Amino acid sequence: MSTSNKQAYQEKLQAQLDEWSADIDKLKAKARQADADAQLDYNQEIETLKAYQAQANAKLSELKSASDDAWQDLKGGTEEAWKTLQTAIKSAADRF
Template sequence: MSTKDDYIAKMKSQLDSWSAEIDALEAKANDVREDAKMKYAEQLAALRVKREEGEQKLVEMREAGESAWEQVKAESEKAWAAFKDSVQAFQAHYKA
């Protein structure tokens, strides 16, 4: 397996993990105080958008030729970091 394939597999695994965390947060939505439900739902929607962006980055990485691979990888790492930060901030805010 190439370094590219290894990296894509690692990112796919991480994305799956974060998707499971989002699903768990969605399941806890009923436990949120009524006055906070709207904000909670908005933040979950934003996390879903970031997850979709991560899935798109996976597609881009798979399709990237060797000449574009390093650039796509660098862009993807920025997207992963933003997604990870968003999930962690959400969890910290709601003590999930």
């Protein structure tokens, strides 16, 4: 793929990360309104989401620093991190 494809892919991933960050912020707001027992559960869930988010950010950073030839090799791992975060956010949103 060309440099422009790499750039477009990175922008797509960054936009999705930004959207998920907003989703996590919404979950934090819901957690603050919950009773004490539920807050504990929500906060644990949010910490897990933050860890997945950090992994996804790290994958995006790797992708950004990869050469035009090598970035395609990193794409699979990046997509796996995205899938994990996406699934975790959807699951948390369904429970909240």
